[in-house]
Amino acid sequence: MDSTGEVPEAGAVAGEMRQDEARRGGREQSAPQVLLLFAHPAYERSRANRALLEAARTLPGVLVHDLYETYPDFGIDVAAEQRLLAAAPAVVLQHPLYWYSAPALVKEWLDLVLQHGWAYGHQGHALDGKRLLSVVTAGGPRSAYGSTGANRFTLPELLRPFEQTARLCRMHWLPPFAVTGVHGMSDAELEASVALYLEALSFVSGEAPAEVDLASHELLNDLLEGDAARRRRGEPSIRREG
Amino acid sequence: MHGQEFFTQAFVYLLAGVVSVPIAKRLGLGSVLGYLIAGVAIGPFALGLVAEEGEDVLHFAEFGVVMMLFLIGLELRPQRLWRMRAQILGLGGVQILLSAVLLGAAAWLAFGDLRQGIAIGLVLALSSTAIVLQTMQEKGLMSTEAGESSFSVLLAQDIAVIPMLAMLPLLALRGGGDGAPTHASGHAADGHGAAEGAHAGSAFAIESLPIWGRGLVVFAAVALIFVAGRYLLRPVFRFIARARLREIFTGAALLLVIGIALLMAQVGLSPALGTFLAGVVLANSEYRHELESSVEPFKGLLLGLFFISVGAAVDFELVGGALTTVAGAVVVLVVAKIAVLLLLARFFRLGLDQALLFAFSLAQGSEFAFVLFSFAVQSQVLPAELAETMVAAVALSMALTPLLMLFAERVLLPRVGTAEAEERESDVEDDEAPVLIAGFGRVGQIVERLLTAQGIRSTVLDFDSDQVELLRGFGNEVYYGDATRLDLLRAAGAERARLIVLAVDRPATQLKLVHRIREHFPHLRIVARARSRTDAYDLIDAGADDVFRETFDSALQMGIRSLERLGVRSYRAHRLARAFRQFDEKSLRRLLQLRKDRTAYVGAARRQREDLALVLERDVELLRDPGDPGWDVESLAAESREGSG
DSSP states (O other), X not given: OOTTOOOOOOOOSTTSOOHHHHHHHHHTOSOOXXXXXXXXXXXXXXXXXXXXXXXXXXXXXXXXEEHHHHOTTSOOOHHHHXXXXXXXXXXXXXXXXXXXXXXXXXXXXXXXXSOBTTTBSTTOOTTTTOEEEXXXXXXXXXXXXXXXXXXXXXXXXXXXXXXXXXXXXXXXXXXXXXXXXXXXXXXXXXXXXXXXHHHHHHHHXXXXXXXXXXXXXXXXXHHHHHHHHHHHTTOOOSOOOO | OOHHHHHXXXXXXXXXXXXXXXXXXXXXXXXXXXXXXXXXXXXXXXXXXXXXXXXXXXXXXXXXXXXXXXXXXHHSOHHHHHHTHHHIIIIIHHHHHHHHHHHHHHHHHHHOOHXXXXXXXXXXXXXXXXXXXXXXXXXXXXXXXXXXXHHHHHHHHHHHHHHHHHHGGGGOTTTTOOHHHHHHHXXXXXXXXXXXXXXXXXXXXXXXXXXXXXXXXXXXXXXXXXXXXXXXXXXXXXXXHHTXXXXXXXXXXXXXXXXXXXXHHHHTOOHHHHHHHHHHXXXXXXXXXXHHHHHHHHHHHHHHHHHHHHHHHOOHHHHHHTHHHHHHHHHHHHHHHHHHHHHXXXXXXXXXXXXXXXXXXTOSOOTHHHHHHHHHHHTTSSOHHHHHHHHHHHXXXXXXXXXXXXXXXXXXXXXXXXXXXXXXOOHHHHHOOSEEEEOOSHHHHHHHHHHHHTTOOEEEEESOHHHHHHHHHTTOOEEESOTTOHHHHHHTTTTTOSEEEEOOSOHHXXXXXXXXXXXXXXXXXXXXXXXXXXXHHHHHHHTOSEEEETXXXXXXXXXXXXXXXXXXXXXXXXXXXXXXXXXXXXXXHHHHHHTTSHHHHHHHHHHHHHHHHHHHHHHHHHHHSSSSTTTOOHHHHHHHHHHHO
């Protein structure tokens, strides 16, 4: 609770979607392009994730699903989650990096929602071909993630369990999008990250052009920044018009 | 007064108000102008339905101003008043001084007599508390800078009336004027004309005291209000509240206001000032909101009556006879005041839009003027005809005020770029809690404690005066009152609150509250306590947003503990309970849909029972095996065996 004395909205009946999200979902009944699963146990204190999420909310075609707000007691409604997943061609999983992984509710969500026979296994084809973009925020700078850094592994290496989860579900794993060094980030830097995130969301909402070599980029950030540089030089861009 | 005659009078006044005020409001003119027009219409120069007794009614109705100041005092905590002292003395004092000098000089030039000029200048320097505050409140401008500044000036003027009453006899043409003041101050001491009759039987003649004695008596009276307000009134009100009779509480509130008015009149202070002080002293008490809503309707009616009487008192014959003098006086009065106020606003750094509102709202004569001019005549400071001309000018300037404010709002403000006065962060706003809690028993207390721990302020209403007293002792912000009263909800800030927690234990009261809130404060989110499933249906049906059955959670916890005691692993017990809750809450909503058709309800209830049994069976099955489907590796294990085999 921040000091402004703001009253948080009363929780709806547990297990049901929060009203604002239900409305949002209702408005974009024409199936959202991107289901953005968001998890942050202390959203009210976050700066980077708040900025990213607020920007994401403005995009049409992006359904923001705030997991901690929906399931404060971890009582995940598996059927409702599976319905949401089934309706979206692309899934974004946004959270801060806690102990080289996701906050606890994300793990609970993976455990319960990605059922055998639904998400994977001989009978499980519900997620086939859907794109999955992992979006993480990290306190340390990018240089800390790598063989010479304090964290010894790159972000894609640390996110391997998620990558393999996606592969087992026959999903299309994209290079992760990361906002690093959020502890010492200036407002201008954060703004630039938000702008790049919007590009990432628009990128993930459509099929990547065939000529893009995704595997050659450690992070999606690198691909998008390189593309922005090309655009500035007047060269062809991967960005779709309109 | 003859009974029949009284009712005829009441009928005429009420009819005039009832007809003209809604029309004026509809036309966007405000209620004050509506009342004034009603007064002119029934006055001696239009329909002639009221004649001389209009003057008496005017004096009686001035009591509305006394009540208004009491209510304003209730809104103003002492701490805040203390913070405003510089503004009251500075802004108010300079306004009175400058206006008096300017208007006095004009009167001196016009009528050629310095003493008369000074007297007229002093009296005309005052503005009308009744008209300004009523109009400002109606337009919601009280918490703007213009509203606060106007209030400071008006308060300073209320205080200034006392020295003015003392000064006027000194201006008398024939030096001393020994005989007159004794008689006159009896009349003048009533300030706003309250309780005129009281002085006749006054056994205690304050005039006979030496000046230091008078000072002492005045001081003692003010001290009495403070001490009684702080230490005596609360136990008294608690005792009265315990009777749980609303009309007796209202009677007590009126008794208090009238009593203070009488006391003030006895010692020669303005009754309005006295009740204002009493209001301030009571602003911190738990009876604040209940007092507000008790006095409010009387204030409204009396003020309306007052405005009607002002309208009826405009002597059009006299105005017609001395058209140039009256018109000249009105123009000089209004223009000089606006000029002084604009200058002051500039000096006190108000924004241009606020300055315009401030200046145009205070540009009229005061209801004090009626009293002071008649006092001046008695003290032989002014000739009767001149005083009557001035009274007419004051009445006309009052009638002009709503029009001037409309002009400022509609014509001037759009040009300076701010159509709406900007709301300033004021203490009144700070006082508004985002949450109201009705009922402060076993349920309400827990909710309040949780919110308070997060630094969220709530205003609590409870109808048990002993309970309120007890809880206030622990520093809780609790007010006495019946939450089903619309006026009380409003006084407690229902219009600005975001959320109301209904934690009253009587289901019928809860239901009434939900209906009332949905009708009048549709923006408020309602979190309600329900005694049973049936009550929950009723509350949801009536429009409560979030309904909680008061025993449900405890029962669930008891169930969990029972399972644990029987050897079920804790996590499983909790998950079972959670599934149970989800199912039960869903079924609550689903049954509500089918409830209208009784047969469907019964049928559905049986179905729900079967559903519940099914779910519980399924849960038991799920949890007997390793766990939830996600944790259930049976199918996976089978597939693996298949793959390897």
